[in-house]
Amino acid sequence: MTESAAAGNAAVYEPTAKDIRMVIAASSAGTVFEWYDFFIYGTLAAIIGKAFFPSDNATLETLLVWAGFAVGFGFRPLGAVLFGFLGDRLGRKYTFLVTVTLMGIATAGVGMIPSAATIGIAAPIIVILLRILQGLALGGEYGGAAVYVAEHSPPGKRGFYTSFIQASVVGGFVLSLIVVLGCKALMSDALWESWGWRVPFLLSLILLAISLWMRLKLSESPVFQAMKQQGELAKNPLKESFTYPGNPRRIFIALFGIAAGLTVIWYTAMFSGLSFLKGPMKVEDTAAEIIVGVAAATGMGFFIWAGHLSDRVGRKKPIVWGYAATLVLLFPLFWWMGSVGNPALSAAAERAPVTVTGSQCSFDPFAQKQETACGRTLGELTKLGVPYTVAATDSGFDSVTIRIGDREVASEDPALLQPALEAMGYDFAKQIPSWDSIAVIFLALLGLSALSGFTYGPVAALLSEMFPPHVRYSSLSIPYHLGTGYFGGFLPLIASFIIAKTGNAYSGLWYTWGVVLIAFLVTAFMLKDPVEGQWNKPVPTTTPTV
Structure with missing residues (x-):
């Protein structure tokens, strides 16, 4: 297939500069709206837990919400296979018209589900089914x-042009925060808690209408039109994605070197950053959402800059630079935030560290009720976001002793733990940081956004250039959504589990660091910059052999 075939075929539509601007605007707006639909679930994770996944174990409630979040990501690869096949066979335009429609309807559906208190187990089941449709x-x-x-x-x-698609993913997250903050500002706390939180989900129907209106104005891709006219469409895009010469290696690099790495960085920057501030740092919810939202919106510029830079220095260099910087800066940036997010709480943890001593001293995050006194104590500390160390004994008795600094608390009643901690200087009230602290948090989050921008900005262009046109939609989508769906989608769940097991608010970052290390090695040693015009040759109409 010739990518320049459109230019040599008068019957094929050739986009003007105005047309390209419309293409970028409509595609980016649709991407913003679709990711808004997907991220609104994560933005409202706490309230969704209470409505659909209620539990006596606060940690389990959180994990169930993030498990529902992960389910949507888990089905993204299947969507990539299905819609990739349709995109390579029927066209790019009409396929993503179908996807945005499905997303809008599924998101609005979440806002219409009665709570678990009303319909019981049916509520979380329906939520999971709608998350599957979103995925x-x-x-x-x-x-x-x-x-x-x-x-x-x-x-x-x-x-440069495709970087706007990358920035639009961040735009979806920012829009979800703006809508949530706007709704909360217009409603009383009681109204928001009772049913007002459903409004952001229902607004997706309006966003769907706008997106469809914009995308219906677009014409089909000139490359796809040329392939269709010349009879060069893939007969089985899924099969040919894995049998076209060199494609298995390219798919491996796209999965482990690109998609996995960029996704965990971005989700750590936004979702882990937001959870870190609202959870262990006890920053007031609205303040945390505003800080993260402004940092994310500002950081979108790094995505566009990195995409533009990749047109000059190649796609590989910004991505490798971003991975290397992440390995060095990830922990320091979070430590920097932690040092100013709630200084009094951090000082209390240093001045009066918590040590838990007991037999069978382990915490099961997935248990409705902990079986041992020590497990119940660790569960309460995890809920409060207090770091701790465990000193196990072999006494055989179901007992627990808690030492807070130089004070020993011999109690098996978790309800008495918070007052004992407060007596030793721990303050669990939600805080609004000082302006100086807000500036530091903002800069740390902006640094994380920059790391994400360098690894994410050039990717749409890179992946499009890596694969031959006749199977491009499928070949790009499958590794991208396997990487983002499983490595990234399960990040909040895995990170929360690690934190719950260790009692260390920073321990979940090791998951991100490990995935980025793998991505760095794969990208640095296996990825080669695509050569412009490498696909300007006829594409075989029969399935080639490797």
Whole structure:
């Protein structure tokens, strides 16, 4: 297939500069809306837990919410297979019209489900089913938008143009925060808690209408039109994605070197950053959401800058630089936030560290009720966000002793633990940091956004250039959504589990660090920058052998 075939075929639509601007605007807006739909669940994780996953174990409630979050990501690869097949067979435009429609309807559905208190177990089941539909839709959306913009972009500007698609993912997260904050500002606390939180989900129907209106104005990709006219469409895009010469290696690099790494960095920057401030740091919820939202919105510039830079220095260098910097700066940036997020709480933890001594001293985050006194104590400390160390004994008795600094608390009643901690200087009231502290938190989050921007900004152009046009939608979507769906989608769940097991608010970052290390090694030693025009040759109409 010739990617320049559109230019040599008068019957094929050739986009003007105005058309390309419309392509970028419509594709980016649709991507913002679709990711808004997907992220609104994570933004409202705490209230969703109370409504649909109520439990006596606060940690279990949180884990169940993030498990529901992960389920949506888990089905993204299936959506990539399904819609990738349709995108390579039927066209880029109409496929991502279907995906945005499915996403909008599923998101609005979450806002209409009665709570578990009303319909019992049916509530979380329906939520999970709708998350599955969202995952399927998102599995087809990104590949369609990225390929569509890339196939309209001229050489030398593809990184810059497609970077707007990358920044739009962040835009979806920012929009979800703006809508939530706006709704909370217009409602009383009681109204928000009772039913007002459903409004952000229902607003997705309006966003769906806007997105469909914009995307219906678009024409099909010129590259796809040329392939269709020349009879060069793939007969089985899924099979040919794995049998086209060199594609298995490219898919491996795209999965482990690109998708996995960039996703865990971005989710750590935004979701882990927000959870860290609202949880262990006890920053007031609205203040935390505003700080993270402003940092994310500001950081979108790094995505566009990195995409533009990749047009000059190649796609590989910004990504490798971003991975290397993340390995060095990830922990220090979170430590920096932790040092100012709630200084009094941090000082109390240093001045009066908590040591728990007991037999069978382990905490099961997935248990409705802890079986031992020590487990119940660790569960309470985890809920409060207090770091602790465990000194196990072999006494055989179900007893526990808690030492807070130089004070010993011999009690098996977790309800008495918080007053004892407060007596030793721990303050669990939600705090609004000082302006100086807010500035530091903002800069730390902006640093995380920069790391994400360098690893994410050039990716749509890179992945589009890596794969041959006749199987591009499928070949791009499958590794991207496997990487983002499993490595990234399960990050909040895995990180929360690690933190719950260790009692260390920073321990969940090791998951991110390990995945980024793998991505760095794969990218640094296996990825080669795509050569412009490498696909400007006929594509075989029969399935080649490797």
